[in-house]
Amino acid sequence: MTAGAAALQTNIRPVKVPATFRAVSKQYPFRVRCAVGSPGNKRYNITLLPGDGIGPEVVSIAKNVLRQAGSLEGVEFSFREMPIGGAALDLVGVPLPEETISAAKESDAVLLGAIGGYKWDNNEKHLRPEKGLLQLRAALKVFANLRPATVLSQLVDASTLKREVAEGVDLMVVRELTGGIYFGEPRGIKTNENGEEVGFNTEVYAAHEIDRIARVAFETARKRRGKLCSVDKANVLEASILWRKRVTALASEYPDVELSHMYVDNAAMQLVRDPKQFDTIVTNNIFGDILSDEASMITGSIGMLPSASLSDSGPGLFEPIHGSAPDIAGQDKANPLATILSAAMLLKYGLGEEKAAKRIEDAVLVALNNGFRTGDIYSAGTKLVGCKEMGEEVLKSVDSQLPASV
Numbered sequence: 001m002t003a004g005a006a007a008l009q010t011n012i013r014p015v016k017v018p019a020t021f022r023a024v025s026k027q028y029p030f031r032v033r034c035a036v037g038s039p040g041n042k043r044y045n046i047t048l049l050p051g052d053g054i055g056p057e058v059v060s061i062a063k064n065v066l067r068q069a070g071s072l073e074g075v076e077f078s079f080r081e082m083p084i085g086g087a088a089l090d091l092v093g094v095p096l097p098e099e100t101i102s103a104a105k106e107s108d109a110v111l112l113g114a115i116g117g118y119k120w121d122n123n124e125k126h127l128r129p130e131k132g133l134l135q136l137r138a139a140l141k142v143f144a145n146l147r148p149a150t151v152l153s154q155l156v157d158a159s160t161l162k163r164e165v166a167e168g169v170d171l172m173v174v175r176e177l178t179g180g181i182y183f184g185e186p187r188g189i190k191t192n193e194n195g196e197e198v199g200f201n202t203e204v205y206a207a208h209e210i211d212r213i214a215r216v217a218f219e220t221a222r223k224r225r226g227k228l229c230s231v232d233k234a235n236v237l238e239a240s241i242l243w244r245k246r247v248t249a250l251a252s253e254y255p256d257v258e259l260s261h262m263y264v265d266n267a268a269m270q271l272v273r274d275p276k277q278f279d280t281i282v283t284n285n286i287f288g289d290i291l292s293d294e295a296s297m298i299t300g301s302i303g304m305l306p307s308a309s310l311s312d313s314g315p316g317l318f319e320p321i322h323g324s325a326p327d328i329a330g331q332d333k334a335n336p337l338a339t340i341l342s343a344a345m346l347l348k349y350g351l352g353e354e355k356a357a358k359r360i361e362d363a364v365l366v367a368l369n370n371g372f373r374t375g376d377i378y379s380a381g382t383k384l385v386g387c388k389e390m391g392e393e394v395l396k397s398v399d400s401q402l403p404a405s406v
């Protein structure tokens with residue numbers, strides 16, 4: 001055993017691996033992981049990757065909420081915590097240890113906090129926390145990243161946009177997650193013939209990568225309001241020209257979905273001008289990363305937005321869209337709702353446990369209805385609480401049988 005593996009062993013708790021089978025989800029064009037057994041004894045293995053900064057704070061809360069919601073619906077979890085990002089670099093010298101990849105692959109779903117921080121910002125490229133997250137997404141083949149942005153009526157005043165612009169926004173960004181410029185080769189920094197340093201990356205998409213994310217997006221739009229906007233930069237980039245061509249070609253298979261195209265610069269502007277025009281947005285890795293952060297502010301805060309990253313077979317990866325927020329880490333200021341809602345997406349999209357997912361979604365609404373707000377979503381007349389107290393309020397509400405008024 002390597003020194004790294006030995007160090008990791010101390011962190012690994014043995015778990016009982018249940019027999020699992022896969023069933024086609026009725027909800028989405030993905031396979032969900034299903035535990036074998038009667039509704040009374042369902043059991044799933046969840047890999048927890050707290051990561052860095054506020055990651056451990058929000059994941060520990062989401063874990064408790066997940067366990068409680070599950071237990072009320074006859075679902076049990078075995079949690080296995082593994083290192084990733086800066087935490088893994090400090091522990092074993094790499095941002096994504098083999099043991100973490102294996103644990104993630106063997107589990108039924110993965111819940112991640114966030115990675116990164118000032119301490120590792122000057123590390124060599126392959127020893128940066130962000131590299132670990134990209135490697136994990138590639139290892140799990142989670143090409144489809146669903147990032148819903150919904151303005152809750154309770155939080156309209158937390159939006160930076162005017163009430164009439166923000167109220168009622170409900171959109172879904174379908175982001176391609178394992179291709180494009182974040183992964184494309186060649187990449188690097190070299191010295192050119194003039195002795196000057198040159199940094200370069202490659203935006204590259206194969207037809208099959210575009211087709212599979214487009215299909216997810218068409219299916220998603222079909223189950224929502226039937227409108228799909230494909231965002232690209234086809235007026236400049238060849239990768240976008242192919243993107244637009246492939247998405248357009250698939251549209252004939254989805255006659256019930258209204259397809260439109262928009263350049264990304266216009267999309268960034270339209271999102272704050274009139275976000276209600278959007279239902280489902282499909283876009284590449286980098287544009288989806290940027291536009292979803294922008295969309296989060298319409299909802300009040302980046303601390304509100306969850307995500308589901310799905311493959312067409314193995315376990316899904318569920319994480320808030322925010323980063324490790326080193327500026328507020330360790331201060332009990334983080335909003336845990338994005339991670340709690342990611343746990344709800346884990347139940348719904350990863351395991352097909354819709355009732356438990358609904359319990360969590362309702363509990364978040366009840367906590368907000370009761371006036372609790374972390375600093376990022378605070379407005380006059382509401383109760384300012386820290387990360388832990390917000391988590392406790394959601395946990396209390398999970399038990400509540402009261403229907404949440406949206």
Ligand SMILES: NC(=O)C1=CN([C@@H]2O[C@H](COP(=O)(O)OP(=O)(O)OC[C@H]3O[C@@H](n4cnc5c(N)ncnc54)[C@H](O)[C@@H]3O)[C@@H](O)[C@H]2O)C=CC1
Nearest residue numbers: 114115116117302303322323324325326327328334335376
């Ligand atoms: N998926 C991941 O793990 C991601 C990791 N990162 C990494 O995180 C580190 C910080 O990156 P930033 O660009 O600052 O982005 P960030 O998302 O961590 O923070 C941006 C701003 O939003 C605030 N914020 C974020 N999450 C919040 C929450 N739950 N509650 C309240 N406020 C919250 C932060 O305090 C900060 O002011 C970097 O190392 C970056 O590479 C960034 C984005 C995604």
Ligand SMILES: CC(C)CC(=O)C(=O)O
Nearest residue numbers: 130131133134289321322
């Ligand atoms: C930290 C990066 C790897 C990606 C990112 O910002 C994101 O996925 O939202």
Ligand SMILES: [Mg+2]
Nearest residue numbers: 289290293321
């Ligand atoms: Mg991002």
